[in-house]
Amino acid sequence: LNETYILEKTRGSYPLATVPEGTIFVMGDNRNNSEDSRFRDVGFVPLDMVKGKAVMVFWPLDHIKTLP
Structure with missing residues (x-):
């Protein structure tokens, strides 16, 4: 994924993984x-630990949109 909004190179690495059904992979900005x-x-x-729902993408600015 080309993430042009990342201000510094991410240190370390994470191996390719399959996210198990019923879970999500969270990553800090x-x-x-x-x-x-x-x-x-x-x-x-x-998923049962998720307490909110994303309703809008606001960054990067050229990708602003509401979500279903």
Whole structure:
């Protein structure tokens, strides 16, 4: 994925993985300072733990849109 909005190269790497059904892979926007699904103590997040719903994409600015 070409992410032109990333301001610095992400340190480390994460192997190719299949996200299990009923879970999501979460990734922080400040990747070098975010603890997210790349870390063993977070991992894949069960959908029943999700408390909100995305309604809009606002960044990058040329991709602003509402979501269904």
